[in-house]
Amino acid sequence: MPFGSVVFAFAVGALIVGATGANPFSAYAGLLCGGLGIGCTQGENPALEISNTIVFAIPLITAGVAVALPFRAGLFNIGAEGQLLAGSIACTAIGIKFNTLPAPILLPMVLVGGMAAGALWAGIPGVLKATVGAHEVVTTIMLNYIAQWLLRFLIIGGPLQLGPGTSKSLPIGEGARLATLLPADNSLIIFGLPASVYRVHTGLLIALAAAALFAFLLWRTSFGYEIRAVGQSQKAARYAGVSVRRTIILTMVIAGAFSGLAGAVQIAGVDHNLTDKYFSDTTGFDAIAVALLGLGSAVGIVLAAVLFGALHAGGAIMQSDAGISSNLVLVLQALILFSIAANFVGAIRRGLPFGRAPAALPPELPPAAGLMTEAAAAPPEPT
Amino acid sequence: MAHKHFRFLGVVAAAMVLTMACGGTSGGGTPTKTYKIGLVTDIGGLNDKSFNHLADIGLEKAKTDFKIQGDVKESKSGDDYVPNLTDFATKKYDLVIGVGFLMQEAVGTVSGQFPDIHFAIIDGAGTDAKGVDLKHPNVQSLYFKEQDAGAMVGVMAGWLEKNGKAKKNQHIIGAVGGISIPPVDHYIAGYKWAAKMEDPSIQVKIGYSNNFTDPAKCKGVAKSQIDAGADIVFQVAGGCGLGVLQQAGQSGVYSIGVDADQKDADPSVIASALKKVDVATYTAIKNVVNNQFQGGALTFSIANEGAGYSIDNLDVPAELKAELDKVLGQIKSGALTPPADIPA
Numbered sequence: 001m002p003f004g005s006v007v008f009a010f011a012v013g014a015l016i017v018g019a020t021g022a023n024p025f026s027a028y029a030g031l032l033c034g035g036l037g038i039g040c041t042q043g044e045n046p047a048l049e050i051s052n053t054i055v056f057a058i059p060l061i062t063a064g065v066a067v068a069l070p071f072r073a074g075l076f077n078i079g080a081e082g083q084l085l086a087g088s089i090a091c092t093a094i095g096i097k098f099n100t101l102p103a104p105i106l107l108p109m110v111l112v113g114g115m116a117a118g119a120l121w122a123g124i125p126g127v128l129k130a131t132v133g134a135h136e137v138v139t140t141i142m143l144n145y146i147a148q149w150l151l152r153f154l155i156i157g158g159p160l161q162l163g164p165g166t167s168k169s170l171p172i173g174e175g176a177r178l179a180t181l182l183p184a185d186n187s188l189i190i191f192g193l194p195a196s197v198y199r200v201h202t203g204l205l206i207a208l209a210a211a212a213l214f215a216f217l218l219w220r221t222s223f224g225y226e227i228r229a230v231g232q233s234q235k236a237a238r239y240a241g242v243s244v245r246r247t248i249i250l251t252m253v254i255a256g257a258f259s260g261l262a263g264a265v266q267i268a269g270v271d272h273n274l275t276d277k278y279f280s281d282t283t284g285f286d287a288i289a290v291a292l293l294g295l296g297s298a299v300g301i302v303l304a305a306v307l308f309g310a311l312h313a314g315g316a317i318m319q320s321d322a323g324i325s326s327n328l329v330l331v332l333q334a335l336i337l338f339s340i341a342a343n344f345v346g347a348i349r350r351g352l353p354f355g356r357a358p359a360a361l362p363p364e365l366p367p368a369a370g371l372m373t374e375a376a377a378a379p380p381e382p383t
Numbered sequence: 384m385a386h387k388h389f390r391f392l393g394v395v396a397a398a399m400v401l402t403m404a405c406g407g408t409s410g411g412g413t414p415t416k417t418y419k420i421g422l423v424t425d426i427g428g429l430n431d432k433s434f435n436h437l438a439d440i441g442l443e444k445a446k447t448d449f450k451i452q453g454d455v456k457e458s459k460s461g462d463d464y465v466p467n468l469t470d471f472a473t474k475k476y477d478l479v480i481g482v483g484f485l486m487q488e489a490v491g492t493v494s495g496q497f498p499d500i501h502f503a504i505i506d507g508a509g510t511d512a513k514g515v516d517l518k519h520p521n522v523q524s525l526y527f528k529e530q531d532a533g534a535m536v537g538v539m540a541g542w543l544e545k546n547g548k549a550k551k552n553q554h555i556i557g558a559v560g561g562i563s564i565p566p567v568d569h570y571i572a573g574y575k576w577a578a579k580m581e582d583p584s585i586q587v588k589i590g591y592s593n594n595f596t597d598p599a600k601c602k603g604v605a606k607s608q609i610d611a612g613a614d615i616v617f618q619v620a621g622g623c624g625l626g627v628l629q630q631a632g633q634s635g636v637y638s639i640g641v642d643a644d645q646k647d648a649d650p651s652v653i654a655s656a657l658k659k660v661d662v663a664t665y666t667a668i669k670n671v672v673n674n675q676f677q678g679g680a681l682t683f684s685i686a687n688e689g690a691g692y693s694i695d696n697l698d699v700p701a702e703l704k705a706e707l708d709k710v711l712g713q714i715k716s717g718a719l720t721p722p723a724d725i726p727a
Contacts, residue, residue, distance in 0.1 A: 043474040052466045156562075157593060162514060165564030171512035186496050194496045197469050270462075273512055276485075277461025280426065312459075316467050320421070320454040330459075 002293065002340055006307070009335035016331060017324060026322040031329075034317025035310025042321050047191040049313060051198040055270060057302075057309030059084070061207040062262035063287035064294060064301040065214040066122075066255040070136075071296050072218060073251040074231040079125060079140025080259045081284025082147035083118040087260025089151060090117035091176070091267045092169050092274045093160065099173025106175035111206075111264050118260015119253045121147065126252025130245035136252070148279060155274050168275040178202045178269040201269035208302070210258055215298035217254070227251055259284065289337050308333065418451040418478070418672050421471030422664075423464065425483040428457045433621075433643045434505060434660050438482045441664030449672045464489035472497040478671040480664060481505070488512060494519045501676050503667040505660055506566065508680075520678040523670075525663040528684035529566050531714055532656035533573025533617075534721035535685075535692035536639045538710050539654050540574070540615045541581025542703050543637070550614040550636045557588040557608030559627045561595040561620035565723075570619045570641065570656060573721035577710070588613055589725070598626030605630040605638075615639065617656070628652055637697075646695030653697035662689045685714045 014024035032038050035053055037046030063080045070077040091114040098106055125139035154160040160169040178201045188195040218224040229237040230247045238244050262283065267274070290308055294300030311333060315326035422442050424435040435457075442453045454476075456467040464486050471479040472493055479500060481490045484507035491509035494502045495517065502509065502522045509522040516524075540556045543549040558574055560567040575587040588611060590604040601620050605627040608616055616631050617639040618624030624641060628649035631638035640648060640655035663683050670676050683689020692707075699707075713719040 045473050165562050193473055196496050316456045320456050326457055
């Protein structure tokens with residue numbers, strides 16, 4: 001992970017807090033408590049704070065993978081949000097329609113259904129890119145809008161609407177829900193609170209499995225090699241006998257399946273129904289930042305997702321404990337992204353006489369992944 | 384047994400009345416408790432110039448009047464409602480207030496987990512996922528009689544039409560609702576009822592945008608009403624309704640705002656129908672401080688100063704002001720009762 005960018009963001013964030021007349025140390029103490037449950041002074045429950053952070057991190061991990069994989073093939077998937085919505089819509093529709101089925105049948109159905117919908121949503125730009133060369137940045141963004149408006153139609157006046165005047169769907173059946181790690185019981189007391197307040201759910205295991213699968217696919221399979229080859233140089237890949245079209249389409253389809261899974265897990269594990277909050281959901285966009293910050297590696301993505309989850313969960317605690325607007329969290333996220341994109345932490349380091357020489361860009365990184373390194377992207381060496 | 388208990392309670396009640404009558408001057412040695420109040424905004428945030436902003440004003444007023452510690456959490460997304468409410472509850476706040484019906488499900492969930500913590504919710508109840516009120520005894524619903532506020536602006540619209548003081552004076556006015564849900568229809572019901580009372584020949588055009596956020600949608604509905612002769616349009620559609628106010632400005636007719644005072648939104652706004660969320664928030668806090676918290680619904684209306692109207696960008700003639708005061712007094716005394724359902 002580009003730690004320099006994170007340190008830079010927090011340093012500038014502290015200056016901003018200081019400039020508004022507040023105390024940066026109490027702000028970050030609030031973030032640390034709310035994000036990781038460390039050093040809480042005002043009666044917060046550390047276990048609850050950690051639980052909240054993980055709940056926020058789960059969809060970011062899976063969606064982060066969905067951005068990182070196409071990166072390796074030289075594709076910029078800005079459509080993770082739309083694919084995530086497609087997955088959550090499919091999950092909800094199936095979970096309502098077959099709400100009487102038992103969990104062993106229904107749960108795989110909603111998760112696979114979500115993956116299929118996400119795969120379809122990402123497959124469209126994949127096919128367009130491979131056949132007519134339509135740029136995936138444009139097409140995936142447009143499909144985000146289509147997914148958002150489809151969702152609007154479905155839960156406001158459409159077939160999934162709960163009732164007149166509402167802007168949410170019916171809840172999915174009990175069998176379609178992912179269990180929480182702790183029993184969802186109001187009367188059982190764990191760590192001093194009712195067990196049901198800890199919302200960490202088994203989707204955590206699914207997200208970690210998705211990250212592991214991503215690493216395996218990329219580095220241990222011949223298809224992963226093809227993805228990297230296409231990302232490196234389409235011409236060279238073609239010369240080596242790789243079908244570039246097939247690789248582009250399949251990469252997008254798999255990425256969409258990951259995004260769709262993120263949406264399905266969010267419905268099955270946390271929300272249990274579609275609500276108007278999904279109109280303004282930003283998980284798929286935050287996932288781009290997570291993929292960049294995680295340098296496109298599975299471990300990096302998990303760490304970056306936990307950082308973003310901790311910032312999200314910590315913001316509210318910071319606001320009530322230190323009296324600093326939780327908007328600071330958005331500023332920090334933006335600063336992290338900005339310093340990764342502008343790459344000037346690496347530039348500063350190179351400029352210093354005692355500075356470390358920039359790490360050479362690993363030759364297997366595609367041009368689009370240049371954003372994922374601290375060093376300036378060198379032109380890929382011919383292999 | 385029960386009889387004895389009641390007698391004991393009676394003695395306690397009498398003692399409390401006496402203590403209160405003494406006005407705290409004799410309260411010397413007992414340390415007074417600092418009540419902790421937590422306010423959770425919906426995604427609109429504190430600067431929404433509407434519910435969240437007004438709730439914060441109510442909290443600030445309570446801070447100056449009572450010995451309380453008031454803390455606010457702004458929700459950035461719908462994902463934040465449950466964690467924000469839960470955080471206040473785990474810290475054993477004396478009252479946790481959720482602003483707005485978007486938080487109904489979250490309040491329903493968290494209030495079930497913390498039966499010893501008091502919750503209040505503006506414009507909603509603690510519900511399950513299907514929107515059914517769970518009726519937790521530790522949840523107080525703060526509702527409003529929107530028809531009271533609607534009636535006051537209806538009086539204004541009807542009087543202006545009858546006396547030829549509007550722009551076109553064809554005895555046609557309009558109302559643009561977001562979605563046909565009870566709070567929206569209550570406003571429109573009071574508006575139409577009062578306008579007809581003032582001007583029996585009036586025609587009230589009612590349209591819905593099926594949207595609460597997109598001004599363009601409401602603009603279209605308002606335009607069709609104005610094209611059909613309406614020269615006063617009442618918006619009951621939140622952020623979408625800003626389009627109604629803009630369209631009225633562009634077409635050179637009058638408009639009426641909703642929920643909060645919207646005189647700054649457009650020069651065409653002559654009045655606003657008010658839900659006094661600040662009064663509701665303050666009252667809920669006051670009840671907790673006075674140990675009078677009660678689960679269930681608490682309704683705010685003209686009678687308890689929880690609903691009303693504001694006169695905005697219009698010099699109101701004295702006769703109209705007199706008429707408004709007369710109707711306000713009659714609603715307050717119960718002589719007039721605006722209907723909750725839109726009259727035919």
